Amino acid sequence: MSYQLYRNTTLGHTLQESLDELIQYGQITPQLASRVLLLFDKSINMTLATRVRSRLTFKAGKLNTYRFCDNVWTFMLNDVEFREVQEITKIDKVKIVACDGKNVGDEGSSKK
Amino acid sequence: MDQMLPSPGFSIPSIGTPLHQPEEDQMILPNALQQQQQQPTTSQSQVPPLAPMGGLTPTLGLGMGMSMPHTKYVPGFALPITSIQSQTPQHTMMSPMVNLGGSSGAAATPSMGPATPSPLTPMTPHSADPNIVPQLQNIVSTVNLSCKLDLKKIALHARNAEYNPKRFAAVIMRIREPRTTALIFSSGKMVCTGAKSEDDSRLAARKYARIIQKLGFPAKFLDFKIQNMVGSCDVKFPIRLEGLVLTHSSFSSYEPELFPGLIYRMVKPRIVLLIFVSGKVVLTGAKIRQEIYEAFDNIYPILKSFKKQ
Numbered sequence: 411m412s413y414q415l416y417r418n419t420t421l422g423h424t425l426q427e428s429l430d431e432l433i434q435y436g437q438i439t440p441q442l443a444s445r446v447l448l449l450f451d452k453s454i455n456m457t458l459a460t461r462v463r464s465r466l467t468f469k470a471g472k473l474n475t476y477r478f479c480d481n482v483w484t485f486m487l488n489d490v491e492f493r494e495v496q497e498i499t500k501i502d503k504v505k506i507v508a509c510d511g512k513n514v515g516d517e518g519s520s521k522k
Numbered sequence: 523m524d525q526m527l528p529s530p531g532f533s534i535p536s537i538g539t540p541l542h543q544p545e546e547d548q549m550i551l552p553n554a555l556q557q558q559q560q561q562p563t564t565s566q567s568q569v570p571p572l573a574p575m576g577g578l579t580p581t582l583g584l585g586m587g588m589s590m591p592h593t594k595y596v597p598g599f600a601l602p603i604t605s606i607q608s609q610t611p612q613h614t615m616m617s618p619m620v621n622l623g624g625s626s627g628a629a630a631t632p633s634m635g636p637a638t639p640s641p642l643t644p645m646t647p648h649s650a651d652p653n654i655v656p657q658l659q660n661i662v663s664t665v666n667l668s669c670k671l672d673l674k675k676i677a678l679h680a681r682n683a684e685y686n687p688k689r690f691a692a693v694i695m696r697i698r699e700p701r702t703t704a705l706i707f708s709s710g711k712m713v714c715t716g717a718k719s720e721d722d723s724r725l726a727a728r729k730y731a732r733i734i735q736k737l738g739f740p741a742k743f744l745d746f747k748i749q750n751m752v753g754s755c756d757v758k759f760p761i762r763l764e765g766l767v768l769t770h771s772s773f774s775s776y777e778p779e780l781f782p783g784l785i786y787r788m789v790k791p792r793i794v795l796l797i798f799v800s801g802k803v804v805l806t807g808a809k810i811r812q813e814i815y816e817a818f819d820n821i822y823p824i825l826k827s828f829k830k831q
Binding site: 475476477478479480481 | 674677678681682683684685686
């Protein structure tokens, strides 16, 4: 079972909205939409782990809060600077939700 | 609060003695001087002699017959005091103490003299260095919130909390002021660590209890107790640890291949000291601040005799 973490992204939200629209028009069943989302979870996890190569670093002025529950870390940072090879972006407030990366490697290799 | 038995040589930090504020880490002698100086001023202001309160010291026995109907029973603390004019210097705010023996209440207390009225001041041995005072570095305390807690709910709703039940069965929460860490268990018991003073530890524990309360649990604040106090200081000269372990073999253990410090287990007070070649000393195992000071006062002459020349 892959993390459903990535459903809460721009890509994930647009997919969910499109699926909801199709369900509204009666063109697909909710069950099919659910299967699509599960497949999305598997794909995005695998793709990010294997096909993405870019590296981003960040430095925050302040760690406002942190939380660790159900093996999920949630951080609220203030005054953050994201840096990617000479390109920097400054953000005032950043929320980071992070899941354990240990399992992700198995997902790609396991056969259905 | 239960009455304190007269116990010489112990301060009572756990009841929130007002004097234990930032000045508390200053020398003991001036502190006693300060207390001495406070006594004459406060004694002047008390015109009607108050009835003695519970927890009397032997010397206050005189006052027993003096209870007057109109005086109020002040539930305060009586510290054993050598002279008749008794004052609890630290509790002048809370319970203006009895001024016994004086039918006119404003009996001045000039007879305090050099014999310090407060037994809090240890009789410092001659070779003690009055300039070095161990600084408190860490205080561990426990308190019972006396209500069952839903740790997952706490971890989800409180800020700065960690909960990993597979590794440890408690929520680890931190606050910034006073900078402390708390371990909160589902039974309602809590451990608070990292404070630099007794009051900070109590305040921090109260803040954690408040957070738990705000999350909807009926948290109380029972049995707050300081379990351990750690202090450190520097004697400013190198020490011959080998010599020390030879002469004080029954108290010391020194294994440089295991740990570079000598572990000195003092019997009275029961404090463990880590003594390093550099002259730095760590004192731990105290339940009250006075034990740290006393232990350092005891070890200082010994360390001086093992100074590296």
